[in-house]
Amino acid sequence: MASLPRHVAIIGAGLSGLCLALALHQCGIPATIYEARAADFVQGGAIALSPNALQVLHKLGIYERVRKKSYKYQVLTFKDDQHETTDVYYFGHKKFHGYNALRVSRQVVIEEVKLKLSEYNIEVKHDIRFSHVISEFGDSVTFAFTDGTTSSASMLIGADGIHSTVRKYMYPTVTPRYLGQLGIACIIPLSSIRLPKKDYPLPAIISAKPGTLLVLPQQIDGSEVLIQVSLAYPEQSREGWHALNARTDEMVRLFQKDMHAWPDVVQSALENVNEDTLFTWPYYAVPRLEQWASNGKRVVLIGDAAHGIPPSSGQGANQAIEDTYVLASLLGKLCEKLDLAEALEFWQAFRQERMDRIVKFSDMMQNRRLSPAERAKLPESAVWRGTAGDTEQMSWLYAPDLERVVNKMVENRGV
Secondary structure, three states, X not given: OOOOOOOEEEEOOOHHHHHHHHHHHHOOOOEEEEOOOOOOOOOOOEEEEOXXXXXXXXXXXXXXXHHOOOEEEOEEEEEOOOOOEEEEEEOOEHHHHOEOEEEEEHHHHXXXXXXXHHHOOOOEEOOOOEEEEEEEEOOEEEEEEOOOOEEEEOEEEEOOOOOOOOHHHHOOOOOOEEEEEEEEEEEEEHHHOOOOOOOOOOOEEEEEOOEEEEEEEEOOOOOEEEEXXXXXXXXXXXXXXXXXXXXXXXXXXXXXXXXXXXXXXXXXXXXXXXXXXXXXXXXXXXXXXXXXXXXOOOEEEOXXXXXXXXXXXXXXXXXXXXXXXXXXXXXXXXXXXXXXXXXHHHXXXXXXXXXXXXXXXXXXXXXXXXXXXXXXXXXXXXXXXXXXXXXXXXXXXXXXXXXHHHHHHHHHHOO
16 A cells, blocks of 8 residues: 655645645645745635534634634525515534534634644745646656746645646646626625614525625624625636726626615615725636546645636535545545555545535526526526425535545445
8 A cells, every 4th residue: 555645735825725734734744835925915705614614624623713703604595675585595504514604704714724734833835836747756746836946745736726727737728617707795884784674684695686686794793794796797808807806986887787676675785885895706617627636646636726616505615625634534544545546536536426516506506596587597406495494405515424434435445
């Protein structure tokens, strides 16, 4: 059987890269993280963490740190323009899935993971940009940075996001596919929204003739909310997207389009658009990749680099975190019953099956967020529907026993 990797190089200090380094440490595998951005760069925005990722953060020893700084909830409520509840989606449930859902600043989670890494003297090198893989030979991979320096490791992990540079080594012609939708969002005080009644639960997706508006609480007490609309928009170059983000007047115009066709609760939100917090989010997805590991098995893709999906399922960060735990756990078993090729094969097989199901779910959820007129054009099977009172409907997603999965893989292939 193969021995544990002597050293793993991770490209990208986002959530997937940081969590992978921590998970590898728990398995006795040293790692170094390389990040192009400066150490003081702030990764903005909030993320929703569901029980499947929270169980991993618990195993990594940072769940309680994150939970104390998060907004906690269970249900995402669908509302129509008459304020009636048309559906509920359990994003977490402590009794059935082990954890309530959390909504928390991405930067908060990153800082907590970094603090944990510093306790173990795991190095994060900033201001160094990955360039390309030079070679894979034997049990090592050699790679270069844009400043001309080179390095080697037992494995190179691309945790560098949906526009991954590491991915180009394996798939030089593959680029993320634009899905034709643009999200526009900003953060406003909850107090500025005219909620129609006291028991109007948040977070909520409000549906009306123009489309849907998301209202997602932030901060521990939910005192501020992110509001977001999605609309069809032509694809732009990277420079074009940056230019749109710089045009506050155009973003506000798009945000407030057909404003008077919305119910009053949405109008009140749109009246209070905060130009200082406006941002856009074009929806991209990575085409299904045949392999997440190179032929030499020394270069591996994880998270959005391997399977970037649109935000409609709320599973982007959660699935990246799942990736890290399963991969690290399997690599930690190499001395027992697995060789590297087997470990990577099992890892992708399990993760790909999950991702295929999540992509289908994501498409159905995106259709659920269309305007009523657009939804009516689709067959019922293409639109996600909650089952009233069924708190376990999403257990397939939220309650995987990842440790059992890894152990079962090893036992079934052991010699």
